[in-house]
């Protein structure tokens with residue numbers, strides 16, 4: 001049985017995240033996410049992000065731990081593991097500059113799926129503020145790209161307006177459509193429809 005090499009409890013702490021040259025931000029946005037699965041597996045991810053708005057360098061560092069109670073039945077390998085990665089915020093959406101369309105802002109949403117990363121984000125949250133949203137209630141809805149079964153991008157965009165609490169899973173978009181001719185048109189539709197839904201809810205909960 002081998003032993004692990006001696007670790008000095010002071011010296012072996014090493015830098016996790018470092019800003020890019022010329023970065024104007026001092027600190028980091030540090031965010032964490034946890035997930036539990038019915039298989040009994042759990043995942044924890046911690047991200048240190050330097051957002052681009054305000055002169056940040058747009059770097060992101062992630063530490064990811066996955067805990068699984070079992071082994072792969074074929075290879076016998078443990079499924080648990082840990083991984084460290086780094087890159088630019090364009091890969092995750094969060095931390096990129098929000099884009100203004102008329103009176104609303106689009107915030108690229110994580111996750112950008114691996115196979116689409118060269119095409120940019122798959123969807124954007126729509127807000128009335130340039131501040132990145134932290135709750136569904138901060139947003140008017142979503143604009144999303146549409147793909148064919150073979151993953152090719154469609155020429156049209158989708159929009160989702162308003163939120164309602166799902167029966168089983170978190171928050172769902174109250175209304176969606178998939179026939180909008182451009183991302184700008186989708187953002188405008190989300191803005192308008194979310195306002196109509198909010199006005200209808202304020203008038204007594206009926207939507208037309």
Ligand SMILES: [Zn+2]
Pocket residue numbers: 018019020023024025050056057058059
């Ligand atoms: Zn930075």
